[in-house]
Amino acid sequence: MSVIEDIAVSEQQVLVTGGSNGIGRAVVQALCSAGHRVALTYRSDSASADAVVKQCSGLATAHHLDLASRSAPKELIDRLEQDGPVVGLVNNAGMQSSSLLAMTSDTNWDQMIDINLSGAFRCCRAVLPFMVRRRGGAIVNISSLGAERGIAGQAGYAASKAGLLAMTRVLAREMGRRGIRVNSVIPGFVETGLTAALPESARATLRAAECLPAGTTANSVADAVAFLLSDRASSITGESLHVDAGASC
Ligand SMILES: NC(=O)c1ccc[n+]([C@@H]2O[C@H](COP(=O)([O-])OP(=O)(O)OC[C@H]3O[C@@H](n4cnc5c(N)ncnc54)[C@H](OP(=O)(O)O)[C@@H]3O)[C@@H](O)[C@H]2O)c1
Numbered sequence: 001m002s003v004i005e006d007i008a009v010s011e012q013q014v015l016v017t018g019g020s021n022g023i024g025r026a027v028v029q030a031l032c033s034a035g036h037r038v039a040l041t042y043r044s045d046s047a048s049a050d051a052v053v054k055q056c057s058g059l060a061t062a063h064h065l066d067l068a069s070r071s072a073p074k075e076l077i078d079r080l081e082q083d084g085p086v087v088g089l090v091n092n093a094g095m096q097s098s099s100l101l102a103m104t105s106d107t108n109w110d111q112m113i114d115i116n117l118s119g120a121f122r123c124c125r126a127v128l129p130f131m132v133r134r135r136g137g138a139i140v141n142i143s144s145l146g147a148e149r150g151i152a153g154q155a156g157y158a159a160s161k162a163g164l165l166a167m168t169r170v171l172a173r174e175m176g177r178r179g180i181r182v183n184s185v186i187p188g189f190v191e192t193g194l195t196a197a198l199p200e201s202a203r204a205t206l207r208a209a210e211c212l213p214a215g216t217t218a219n220s221v222a223d224a225v226a227f228l229l230s231d232r233a234s235s236i237t238g239e240s241l242h243v244d245a246g247a248s249c
Pocket residue numbers: 017018019020021022023024041042043044045046065066067068091092093094095096115142143144145186187188189190191192193194195
């Protein structure tokens with residue numbers, strides 16, 4: 001984790017949105033295994049969030065967050081800051097639904113942008129005043145290959161994830177002089193709740209492009225996130241790191 005030198009490491013924490021399941025859960029576990037404090041969020045699955053907290057032997061706390069609420073990110077981050085500085089933010093929570101663009105309702109489009117892109121925007125906006133004051137911090141946004149490739153049925157999802165890549169570059173430029181790094185990770189296909197409903201043909205298409213037969217695991221995405229948050233990545237900002245078993249090469 002990117003450590004702020006004049007604050008005890010034991011007080012510093014990383015906020016991982018959507019840390020109750022899938023990739024987010026792996027990120028929480030990777031950070032806690034390395035001895036970092038983590039605040040993870042869940043929206044509906046408090047049982048899974050509690051299970052992750054238990055596994056993390058006192059280093060993780062679980063918090064409800066629905067990114068559909070405009071005020072919730074600031075309320076949560078203000079509350080967390082009273083308990084210890086939030087020096088890292090992982091904008092991981094996200095949703096996906098498939099429909100051909102011509103059949104996509106306004107409601108569905110708006111929801112995709114609101115949760116996946118505007119939610120991350122509001123989390124960044126809420127944490128930045130604290131990070132700027134301390135002149136340090138690191139943010140990682142979880143995007144998707146859909147941001148770069150035309151996958152039928154994914155217009156809203158792809159637009160939200162492409163927006164995250166653009167926001168990452170702008171924020172890196174705005175915040176570099178203030179000691180804050182901002183990067184993205186672009187995972188390939190990972191078996192999680194989000195992808196469980198994909199038809200076999202869609203999985204086959206997504207996996208066909210991979211160079212590595214084992215594909216992409218949530219743990220390998222988590223390791224990349226942990227690296228980008230850490231001081232080992234101190235010269236890296238505005239970057240998008242593919243963790244996709246070579247699918248995009
Ligand atoms: N899996 C893949 O192949 C893949 C590939 C590329 C990118 N990604 C991205 O990786 C991220 C994690 O995906 P995943 O596959 O791990 O999905 P997942 O297993 O479905 O987990 C999604 C997480 O986001 C939370 N969440 C969902 N809607 C939310 C909302 N409205 N407000 C707050 N939290 C919400 C969920 O909380 P609850 O469970 O409590 O509802 C859960 O913790 C997403 O941004 C996704 O787009 C995934």
